Amino acid sequence: GEDVEQSLFLSVREGDSSVINCTYTDSSSTYLYWYKQEPGAGLQLLTYIFSNMDMKQDQRLTVLLNKKDKHLSLRIADTQTGDSAIYFCAESIGSGANNLFFGTGTRLTVIP
Amino acid sequence: NAGVTQTPKFQVLKTGQSMTLQCAQDMNHEYMSWYRQDPGMGLRLIHYSVGAGITDQGEVPNGYNVSRSTTEDFPLRLLSAAPSQTSVYFCASSGTVGEQYFGPGTRLTVT
Numbered sequence: 001g002e003d004v005e006q007s008l009f010l011s012v013r014e015g016d017s018s019v020i021n022c023t024y025t026d027s028s029s030t031y032l033y034w035y036k037q038e039p040g041a042g043l044q045l046l047t048y049i050f051s052n053m054d055m056k057q058d059q060r061l062t063v064l065l066n067k068k069d070k071h072l073s074l075r076i077a078d079t080q081t082g083d084s085a086i087y088f089c090a091e092s093i094g095s096g097a098n099n100l101f102f103g104t105g106t107r108l109t110v111i112p
Numbered sequence: 113n114a115g116v117t118q119t120p121k122f123q124v125l126k127t128g129q130s131m132t133l134q135c136a137q138d139m140n141h142e143y144m145s146w147y148r149q150d151p152g153m154g155l156r157l158i159h160y161s162v163g164a165g166i167t168d169q170g171e172v173p174n175g176y177n178v179s180r181s182t183t184e185d186f187p188l189r190l191l192s193a194a195p196s197q198t199s200v201y202f203c204a205s206s207g208t209v210g211e212q213y214f215g216p217g218t219r220l221t222v223t
Contacts, residue, residue, distance in 0.1 A: 004154075031210050042116075042202055042214035043155070050209075088154060092210050099145075099170070100212060102154040 004103035006089055011109045018076040020106045022089030025070060029091040032065065033100065034074045037086045046074070046087075076108075084110045113138050118203050118215035125193040125222050133188040133218050135203030141213075143206035144186040145170070146178065148199040149217075155202065161186055193222045 003025045012018045024032065030051055035043040049056045049063045049072075056063045062075040076083055086105040093099040119134045137144065145160035147170075157170030161180040175197060177189040186205075190197060200219050204212040 008152075033211065035214075042216045043204075043212075045211050045213070048209065048211055099157065099160065100210070101157075102147075104152060104154040 004089055004091055004101055006087075006103040006106045008104065009107050009109070011111060012079050013111050014079060014081060016079055018074075018079045018083070018108055018110075020074045020076075020087050020089075020108065022072040022074075022103055023070055024072065024089070024091045024101075024103075026091055026093060026101070027067075027070065029093070031092045032063075032072050033090040033092075034061075034063065034072075035088040035090060035102075037088065037105070039085075043088060079108075079110050081110045081112055084108055115139065116203055116205055116213050116215035118201075118218050120218060121216065122219050123221070125190070125220065127194060127222060129193050131190055131193065133190075133201055133203075133220075135186045135188065135215060136184050137186075137203075137205040137213070138184065139205060139207070139213065140183060141205035141207060142183065144180070145204050145206070145212070146176070146186070146188045147202045147204065148172065148197075149202060150199050158188065158201075190220075193220075195222045198222045 005023045033048040034046045037043045060077045064073045088105045089103040090100040116137045142163045146158040147155040156172045159178040161167045203215045
């Protein structure tokens with residue numbers, strides 16, 4: 001079955017880069033996603049990457065995909081206190097893009 | 113656009129009571145889904161719908177019913193609430209590359 005794993009916690013200093021890692025199991029996943037959840041709120045899509053890409057950059061965010069190792073990472077450059085949140089990795093299940101399987105989330109704490 | 117809206121934001125039920133969580137979207141998305149979020153477990157898919165009149169089960173469907181009579185609305189019904197259904201419930205609708213737009217959530221407590 002599907003299994004998406006993330007480390008639970010990450011702390012970084014303001015201004016440093018953050019790297020949040022994720023491993024997934026479904027090699028047929030079409031898309032992989034990163035979501036951000038702030039306290040008391042729903043999930044907000046940050047970015048996604050198509051499975052035939054190995055990198056995507058979007059302003060301060062860089063997504064790296066290693067399909068051979070089924071490893072996905074999200075790098076946040078110049079991390080700010082407003083980046084403190086829980087970050088979820090998700091993979092699309094099977095051939096369709098709509099059913100997602102989520103990891104348990106990584107709580108990022110930015111220290112001023 | 114309001115995006116995805118959910119009501120109520122908070123609800124307390126007694127064991128055995130029933131209720132309906134409402135979800136609506138104004139983005140004309142065909143795909144909608146319900147998740148529950150529990151501490152340390154991420155989000156788990158309860159039910160989903162690929163269009164009006166079509167629904168299917170997700171990972172944890174037991175104790176929940178859904179229907180989809182219109183594109184806009186996708187209510188989730190708890191038939192007989194149990195303490196194990198205490199959770200935060202999120203509704204989502206999906207865009208063209210499967211990116212999901214989430215509502216603000218309903219925090220449900222069953223005593």
